[in-house]
Amino acid sequence: MELFEEFPxxxxxxxxxxxxxxxxxxxxxxxxxxxxxxxxxDPLLQFMIWFEKLLINSPWPLVLIVIGLLxxxxxxxxxxxxxxxxxxxxxxxxxxxxxxxxxxxxISVATFICIGVGIPLGIWMAKSNRVQAAITPILDxxxxxxxxxxxxxxxxLLGIGKVPGLIAVCIYAVxxxxxxxxxxxxxxxxxxxxxxxxFGANYKQRLFGIxxxxxxxxIFAGVNQTIMMALxxxxxxxxxxxxxxxxxxxxxxxxxxLALGLMNGLAIVAIAIIFDRVSQKYGERLQxxxxxxxxx
Amino acid sequence: xxxxxxxxxxxxxxxxxxxxxxxxxxxSVSIAEMxxxxxxxxxxxxxxxxxxxxxxxxxxxxxxxxxxxxxxxxKGAPDVAGELWINAVANPLAKAKSEGRLHTVSxxxxxxxxxxxxxxxxTMKKHPELKTVLDVLxxxxxxxxxxxxxxxxxxxCPSGWGCQLANNNLFRAFEMEKKGWRLxxxxxxxGLDASISKAADRNQNWFGYYxxxxxxxxxxxxxxLDFGVPFGGKENWDGCIVxxxxxxxxxxxxxxxxxxxHTVITDSFKKRVGPVGDYFAKRIxxxxxxxxMLAWMGDQQATGEDAAIEFLSKHPDIWTQWVxxxxxxxxxxxx
Numbered sequence: 001m002e003l004f005e006e007f008p009x010x011x012x013x014x015x016x017x018x019x020x021x022x023x024x025x026x027x028x029x030x031x032x033x034x035x036x037x038x039x040x041x042d043p044l045l046q047f048m049i050w051f052e053k054l055l056i057n058s059p060w061p062l063v064l065i066v067i068g069l070l071x072x073x074x075x076x077x078x079x080x081x082x083x084x085x086x087x088x089x090x091x092x093x094x095x096x097x098x099x100x101x102x103x104x105x106x107i108s109v110a111t112f113i114c115i116g117v118g119i120p121l122g123i124w125m126a127k128s129n130r131v132q133a134a135i136t137p138i139l140d141x142x143x144x145x146x147x148x149x150x151x152x153x154x155x156x157l158l159g160i161g162k163v164p165g166l167i168a169v170c171i172y173a174v175x176x177x178x179x180x181x182x183x184x185x186x187x188x189x190x191x192x193x194x195x196x197x198x199f200g201a202n203y204k205q206r207l208f209g210i211x212x213x214x215x216x217x218x219i220f221a222g223v224n225q226t227i228m229m230a231l232x233x234x235x236x237x238x239x240x241x242x243x244x245x246x247x248x249x250x251x252x253x254x255x256x257x258l259a260l261g262l263m264n265g266l267a268i269v270a271i272a273i274i275f276d277r278v279s280q281k282y283g284e285r286l287q288x289x290x291x292x293x294x295x296x
Numbered sequence: 297x298x299x300x301x302x303x304x305x306x307x308x309x310x311x312x313x314x315x316x317x318x319x320x321x322x323x324s325v326s327i328a329e330m331x332x333x334x335x336x337x338x339x340x341x342x343x344x345x346x347x348x349x350x351x352x353x354x355x356x357x358x359x360x361x362x363x364x365x366x367x368x369x370x371k372g373a374p375d376v377a378g379e380l381w382i383n384a385v386a387n388p389l390a391k392a393k394s395e396g397r398l399h400t401v402s403x404x405x406x407x408x409x410x411x412x413x414x415x416x417x418x419t420m421k422k423h424p425e426l427k428t429v430l431d432v433l434x435x436x437x438x439x440x441x442x443x444x445x446x447x448x449x450x451x452x453c454p455s456g457w458g459c460q461l462a463n464n465n466l467f468r469a470f471e472m473e474k475k476g477w478r479l480x481x482x483x484x485x486x487g488l489d490a491s492i493s494k495a496a497d498r499n500q501n502w503f504g505y506y507x508x509x510x511x512x513x514x515x516x517x518x519x520x521l522d523f524g525v526p527f528g529g530k531e532n533w534d535g536c537i538v539x540x541x542x543x544x545x546x547x548x549x550x551x552x553x554x555x556x557x558h559t560v561i562t563d564s565f566k567k568r569v570g571p572v573g574d575y576f577a578k579r580i581x582x583x584x585x586x587x588x589m590l591a592w593m594g595d596q597q598a599t600g601e602d603a604a605i606e607f608l609s610k611h612p613d614i615w616t617q618w619v620x621x622x623x624x625x626x627x628x629x630x631x
Contacts, residue, residue, distance in 0.1 A: 019597050027497055034498055049443050148486060155490035156497070159442045160482050238455065239484040247455050247481065254362050254456035 026153060034157050041163045048109055048162045052243070055101040063101070064088055071274070075281035084278070087270045096245065096267050103234055103244035104271065106162065110169040110230045111275070115223060118174045122181025122222075123207065132182065139175040147172065147236050155240050165242035169233040176225035184218025185211045213287070220283035224276050231272040322352035323568050326374035328359040329600065332485070333511045333590050334406065335379040336600025337607065338581070341615070342378055344604055348630040349623030350572050361385065361458075368398060368562055375565035376576075379405060382556050383538070384458030389560070399566050401576040402559035407583045410555045411459065411507040412520040416492070419501045420519055428524030429470070432503055436476035439503045448477040451491055451504025454484045458538070462552075463505050465537045469547035480504070492516060507555070509583060514591035523551035578618040585611060605631065 010018070055063060064085060071084045091100050125132045147168055154164040188211050196210050212219070238246025245264045252261030325346055329339035339356055346352040357374040359367075364377055365385045369392050382389055392398040413429055419438070426432050432439075436448025450472060453459035467479060482488035488504070489512055495502035496516040506518060527533070528550030536544040537553075559576050561569075593603045608615060609631050616624045 016596055023597075030494070030497055034494075045443070152486055152490045155487060156494045159494055160480060160487055160491045161442050240487040240490075241481050241483040243481075247483075250454075250483070251456035251460075254360075256362070256366065 026156075030157050038158055041158060044166070045161070045163050048105065048166065051109065052102055052105040052162075055105050056098055060092060060097060071278050074278040076285065077281055080277055080281060084274050087274060091267050091270065094263055094267075096248075096264060099243070099245045099248060099264070100267055100271065102242075103231075103246070103268070106166060106169065106237065106242060106244060107227075107230050107234070107271065107275070110166055110173060111227055113166070114170055114174045114177055114226045114230065117170075118177030118222070118226065119181050119219065121174075122178045122219075123185060123212075125178065125182040126185035126211075135178070139178060142171050143175045147233070148239075151236070151240055160241040162242055164240050165237035168237055168240070169230050172233050172236075173226045173230040176229065177219070177222035180218045180222030180225070181215065184215030184222075187218065188214045216283060216287050220280060223279050223283070227275045227279065228272055231268050231275075234268055322346065322350050322570065322572060324353040324355065325376065325565065326355045326357050328364045328368075328374045328377045329356045330359055330361065330364065330377070330379060333593055333600070333603075334509045334581075334586055337586075337589055337593070337603045338378040338405065340600040340604030341607060342376065342579075344608060344630075345575065345615070345619060345623070345627055346572060349619055349627045350575075352572070365389070365560075368560065372397070372562045372564055375562050377560045380558050380560045381458075382558050382560075383411075383553065386534075389558075397563050398560050399563065400558045401561055401566075402579060403556070405557060405559045405576075405579060406509055406581045406586050409508050409557060409583065410520065410552065411505070412552045413523070414504065414506045414513075414518040414520050416496055416502050417517040417519060418496075418499055419503075426521075428522045430524035432521065433470060433472060433475050433477070439501050441478045441480060444478060446476075448472075448475075448503070449480040450477050451480045451482055451488060451502065453505045454482055454488055459505060459507075461540060462537050464541065465539075465544050465547040466550070468541075469537070469549045492518070509586045509590055511590040511594040514587045515594045523549075525549045525551060527551045527553065575618055575623075579615075582614065585614065 009015075067088060068081050068085050071081045072078075075081070088100075091097060121135065125135050150171065151164065151168050154167055158164050158167075192210060192214070193206065196206050201209065234242075234244055235246040235249050238244060238250055245268050248264045249261055249268075251257065252264065327339050327342050327346075329336050343354045343356055347354045357364075359374065359377070361381055361384050364374065365380065365388070367373060368375075368377060369388060380389075389398065393400065413432075415426065415432070420426060423435075423438065426435070439448045439450075441447040441449035450467065452463040452467070464479065467473070467477070480491075482491055482504075488506070491504075492502055492506070492512055493516075494500070506513065506520075508520065512518065528537075528548045532548045532550055533553045536547050537550065559579070561576070589603055589607055592598065592606065593600075596602070598606065608627065612624075612628070619627070
């Protein structure tokens with residue numbers, strides 16, 4: 001009867017030894033490889049420090065001009081450029097300029113890494129069912145595992161600061177772009193591909209000439225989700241010593257400074273919306289041939 | 297469907313009736329379990345003693361210094377904060393006490409605790425000349441900053457904690473920037489702990505703020521440094537060091553103020569405690585015993601509850617002094 005009341009669990013001491021063995025294994029790994037892992041990531045760390053310093057130390061009008069220019073190149077929309085500049089002016093006026101620049105630095109690096117890793121991975125997944133079956137559960141883990149579970153081991157390996165923060169942001173933000181790239185390519189009409197084949201298109205032509213262009217709406221939905229999730233991780237990243245808008249949010253949370261929390265939270269939102277609208281406009285321009293087709 | 301509803305309602309009312317009878321003596325008590333090991337141990341010891349010894353209906357509420365204090369102050373719940381570090385909440389706590397909302401029932405639930413600046417033992421062994429904070433400040437080269445190796449890195453208190461202001465003002469008071477130091481913000485307690493673990497596991501040097509009693513101190517043998525200067529007076533500390541930077545223009549170097557930890561209960565709990573009341577006043581964990589328990593928790597990866605049971609079964613000589621003979625017998629019979 002007892003068997004049904006108490007779940008037959010592993011003995012207490014066995015369980016303890018099991019946990020201790022894992023911890024000891026990690027400690028040995030950290031002792032043996034920690035140093036070399038740190039030096040492997042050192043160029044990335046130096047680049048991020050350099051980039052953050054560049055953004056913070058450049059005169060603010062210059063930074064504004066560059067941001068405006070990037071927004072114009074991406075969107076070709078005066079309204080968006082005006083809105084972007086207005087947001088940054090308000091952010092600067094409320095004294096959040098330095099933190100915003102620090103956040104901007106880590107988020108743009110994270111977004112580029114996520115897109116650079118995510119799109120090829122998505123293409124690979126679309127190509128092979130077996131790869132898709134292998135990668136999907138990994139993406140599930142990345143999206144649902146509580147971040148502190150892997151953050152603390154990463155800090156114990158690489159130390160406090162930007163690199164563990166970047167890794168945390170990327171782990172959380174990369175899955176949507178992978179998933180949506182994969183989905184977008186798989187949704188491309190079979191008949192279109194057949195037509196391409198009958199014209200004798202090779203793999204490269206098929207991929208870059210047909211599949212990716214037709215998958216663009218999905219891919220850009222993925223870019224949007226990646227950016228949003230990267231910015232949502234700003235606060236978590238600041239819990240392991242990454243500078244930026246997350247730090248005042250943490251201060252606000254633990255001291256009930258409602259206004260401070262709200263202001264910095266809204267600054268994160270503003271950056272997210274700017275990143276998103278500019279990238280979406282860019283995506284729309286890439287697909288402008290569709291509109292032309294509809295208007296005929 | 298209707299039958300099921302009535303059956304459920306009947307079962308629930310029957311259950312609550314039973315519960316009400318059993319626990320009538322003491323009523324329901326909620327105890328804050330702060331998110332660090334010593335407070336978790338204490339909360340669970342309190343829980344077992346109040347539940348088994350005095351027949352209270354005890355629930356444990358997870359908490360942290362500021363949120364728990366605010367909730368007790370504003371909402372009157374949870375009822376008990378066993379280990380409340382009052383330096384962080386000194387002014388609002390004084391106000392709440394004078395207005396009768398909260399009461400201190402023990403002014404030192406753990407002996408021998410404190411905050412300060414610490415070094416790892418292997419650093420002290422290799423550099424025996426580092427005896428005080430002043431000695432360490434001369435050697436920023438031994439403690440390279442993670443982002444700028446030419447500077448020394450001082451691990452300050454996590455963002456948003458009360459101690460962050462004190463650490464950053466002391467950083468200015470000791471003119472550490474001029475001496476080649478930069479602050480390292482660990483972001484959170486978990487980040488601070490991980491930075492210590494990393495340094496200890498890899499034989500690197502670490503210098504920063506920490507506090508006792510903690511499992512990290514027990515586990516890695518962190519040593520608190522003498523500041524090399526005396527305590528700079530209450531005016532300097534309360535009027536400047538613990539204030540935001542703009543309200544503290546000229547901080548003077550000072551040793552860390554004596555930390556005060558209280559056990560605080562709400563007014564409504566005070567009114568209904570009855571015989572439990574003097575338990576909290578008598579309950580003092582000796583510092584060495586507490587550190588040994590924390591190290592044990594770390595080694596065994598034990599939860600606060602496991603540790604409380606371990607403490608109660610290993611140290612009856614200590615805790616039986618805290619409770620009535622009758623309650624002691626009841627607790628022992630349940631262990």
